[in-house]
């Protein structure tokens with residue numbers, strides 16, 4: 001039995017792995033899942049089991065297998081294999097490391113593809129020269145994990161970029177990976193990575209995504225949908241891109257709200273996107289502007305701002321001048337009532 005893939009890579013880099021992948025010799029998955037004493041779901045069609053760990057994470061127990069790709073970009077055909085077969089079928093050497101646990105409980109690192117060296121050199125190296133032809137989605141996986149963990153592309157990866165691009169249109173898995181790219185901590189970095197590798201044509205210009213990355217780095221909450229909306233804004237045919245990446249309706253709707261004149265409070269994704277997409281759009285007056293008109297600090301300021309907010313919601317205010325005029329009118333009437 002061996003812990004494999006991203007969990008080993010992340011642990012070696014000092015990160016806490018999220019989900020665990022465990023390779024088990026053929027035919028032993030269900031017995032092992034039962035022996036764990038944890039709740040699990042067994043999938044008989046694949047011979048795999050998903051275990052729930054005490055902290056809520058999951059562990060996938062899968063049978064060791066070989067794989068081959070009869071059609072480039074198509075689904076791999078599995079056959080039972082050894083742990084080494086299972087490591088050889090993977091995408092990058094840093095993802096092909098295994099922590100092997102012997103029946104007596106002894107743990108050893110199995111590195112048959114030079115993954116540890118590559119991890120130390122912080123490079124992503126495919127395991128063979130036809131890796132991206134087998135599975136073009138690996139190009140996007142490389143950009144995702146490369147941006148997340150600050151790993152560079154090995155020259156052997158760069159040499160395979162054209163093969164992945166040639167097969168991209170007929171590889172739905174690649175589009176699924178592009179959608180996952182939008183869920184990375186820094187999607188802009190991942191998209192820029194693709195562009196640096198000569199694969200910028202897979203996505204619209206990443207400038208807006210990079211701007212959102214910077215805001216996230218500064219601590220702003222930027223939801224994934226804001227990234228998807230920004231991507232649609234940069235796309236020549238947003239509807240086609242939304243279909244290709246199966247983005248659903250929400251990013252397009254968010255984009256429309258961001259581009260509208262409806263008021264949204266600071267900190268909302270609408271307001272954040274608007275500041276990027278329409279830097280000329282005005283932000284609305286604040287308490288400071290109200291005080292500058294001579295309104296005494298306190299309740300009166302709140303009342304004036306609430307009045308402005310109601311006018312904005314009703315669509316009556318479209319510029320700082322209109323806001324100021326409305327504010328002056330409000331202050332004047334309030335003054336008369338006192």
Ligand SMILES: Nc1ccn([C@@H]2O[C@H](COP(=O)(O)OP(=O)(O)OP(=O)(O)O)[C@@H](O)[C@H]2O)c(=O)n1
Nearest residue numbers: 005006007021089090091092095096135137138
């Ligand atoms: N097209 C793919 C997809 C997955 N894998 C292998 O399956 C493992 C698990 O896949 P996944 O969970 O998608 O990736 P992780 O490496 O775990 O990275 P992440 O942190 O993004 O989950 C990878 O490490 C890799 O060894 C692969 O070789 N080729």
Ligand SMILES: [Mg+2]
Nearest residue numbers: 005006007019
């Ligand atoms: Mg994973």
